[in-house]
Amino acid sequence: MTEAGIGVDIVEIARMECILERTPSFAVKMFTEEERRYCDRSTRRAAHYAARFAAREAVLKALGTGFSQGIGRKDVSVARDDRGRPIAVLKGKALEIAHERGIVEVALSLSLTSELAVANAMAISEGSRPHQKDRREDERAQMARSFRDARSILDELERVQDNALTSVSGETLIDHGGSDETDSGL
Structure with a gap:
């Protein structure tokens, strides 16, 4: 089955900052240890948490599931490749659903402004992947x-x-x- 999906999400950085201040356990419940280490070292801590939260939502929209079908809070996370680019990491039920749908890659882009964190995700199957010309x-x-x-x-x-x-x-x-x-x- 050839599938592809696109997801976009926007999170207000000030709102994330309030959540982190009011509920310190939120970061531990929602984000992986690697994500917390990255965000906590940043000068714009709330902005990077907001971007990772938006990334989860965007990836789940691209998969067509949202937080349903048994997908847990940490089944989607954000890591960085050797060049520092964000990559979507799927595990658990999110990874299982991606495999069922023939998704071989989830391309991810994160952007920050002074007020907003934006994430774009594209779930790509082998059949929908652009092929280079010979x-x-x-x-x-x-x-x-x-x-x-x-x-x-x-x-x-x-x-x-x-x-x-x-x-x-x-x-x-x-x-x-x-x-x-x-x-x-x-």
Whole structure:
């Protein structure tokens, strides 16, 4: 089954800040240890928690489930790859549902403003994954087109040159199998 889904979520950073202040256990209940370590080291702690909360919602929307069908609070989390980009990590029921639906990747993008955290997620199946074109074929086609264009330009230059020589000398050009010779009437 070919499936793909898109999810978007926005969280107000000030609201997350209030929740973290009023309910300190919220972070422990909702976020993984890795997420808490990352957010707590940040200068904008509430903003990064808000982004990770938005990411959960966006990923679950992309999967088409929301927090239903037995998905737990920590079944979706955010980690970072070796370049520092956010990646969605699925486990438990979220991972099971993704496998059932043929989802092979969940692309994730997080953005922060001074007031909002925004997350975009795209659940991608093998059948919906964009495939790269065969570059060798593209390169060959481009090379062939370049040679045709160059040959056309050379042919046109040769024709213009022949016309110019004819008009200057009044001589008729004779084609002898690829070599140009002028006929001076001899």
